[in-house]
Amino acid sequence: PVNQSTLTALGRLIDHNLREQAAPCYASTSKTDFHRPTWHISPPQGLLNDPNGFIYFQGHYHLFYQWYPFACEHKDKFWVHLISPDGVQWHSAPLGLTPSDWYDSHGVFSGHAMVINDALWLYYTGNTRIGPERLRQTTQCVARSTDGIHFEKLGPVIDAPPAGVTEHIRDPKVIYDGEHYRMLLGAQREDKIGRLAQYSSIDGLHWRYDGLSGDSFGDHGYMWECPDLFPLNDQWLCILCPQGSTAPTPDHHVPHHNGYAKATLEADGIKLDDWQILDHGFDFYAPQTAQTPDNKRMLIAWMGLPDEVDQPSQSAGWLHQLTCPRELRWENGQIYQRPATALQRLRGPQQLLVIRTESDATSVDLGTKQFELSTSLPIPKSGQYTLYFHSRSGIASHATSTEPSGCALIIDGNNRTLTLDRSTSLATAGDTRRCIHLPEQLEELPLQVLADTSSLEFFISNGQWTMTSRYFSATDATFLAVTRDHHDVPLPKEIDWYA
């Protein structure tokens, strides 16, 4: 029999070796790849997925992400650690956690951070695969740090799934309700229905199982991943990622969804109601929020989806990125998302672009694929027009019949829809169309866009809707093009932009 201290010593040795092995990957940022974002967080090499442990601690933001260093594959995950003074400009800290112990040998899976007794606690899922059948075995674990840099693993605090739940139970989120710590976990019932598992604790170490929540949603997918729970104004909200839930539109073919519910914290558990989509684009998953020092809520998500490992950046040895930090507000019974104000520090001076409204097809070379842009989109009474981002070639003023390339944003007055079409992206994985229905009374849509080489984040109507998409294009796809199907269709007249 192997005793506990032998296992701990072995874990330290493996941790040391894994850090040594990962160190060259950590440094080898393939910056030269032309799809690489300039300021969004992307992995130096290998695969990035969920943001983890996002928190403000001792004067700095801390953010971790899921990382497999050695290939663009979902294998044994590490936690990369980044630190920032403002949530926007990040620098690398030493690797956070490695898959070095008997309880997390096949992945230090996702989780959240919490400050308890002035220390930074990381709650995460320990993933292991046992025997030749590679049977999944899951524990919920803690690592602790007093300086926010060096973490000591304390091992599993929950060592098996509760009765009636499969080994698909993960991604702990912990809050303090004034009396107890409460933990929420994404979970799957034995009948393959997604739910949240709830635990409570007095000290953050000893946990009592309090049952499942989410029955009010019935069958809402086979697994719920990555819950977050936080108040906005006085409303508690629960974000989660249900897999296999009913597709919200016929354009949704991938099973991985995102959204949130209103949550009520009751003595006997958390009640959920009123499901809403959080981001209406293509690449948005596993978001995490942090409370800022001035009491706001900042959100960062994985700009990618599970399964979609077939992307152009893979040939340069890196895959996926995170979204920009977004400030959340609770307005008119829904979450609004706006780019964090500190992002403005990254941009150059304001420039003005005037659209030539006498033409039905026009384009301008911005000379860059990294920009912020804002305008007001008129909603036509009839007919439609299209804005093309990262468009490859300009349109000659006479060439109204040529369809330009680019990520298309279509404003359709007949159907009162706003559609994002990325079918011309160089990526082959994933869906290509997303559509929002516009309320009847609306005449204008304020639009803000953040473009960073291979990504586009659309903030529509002051963040009432967001659409997040990666869009891979050629190096010379620096044009913004506009077309309309009829001369009477109104176009946005002026566009402010910043390189």
Ligand code: FRU
């Ligand atoms: C979501 C997820 C989590 C899991 C992690 C593993 O993308 O599947 O549920 O903890 O990724 O990397």
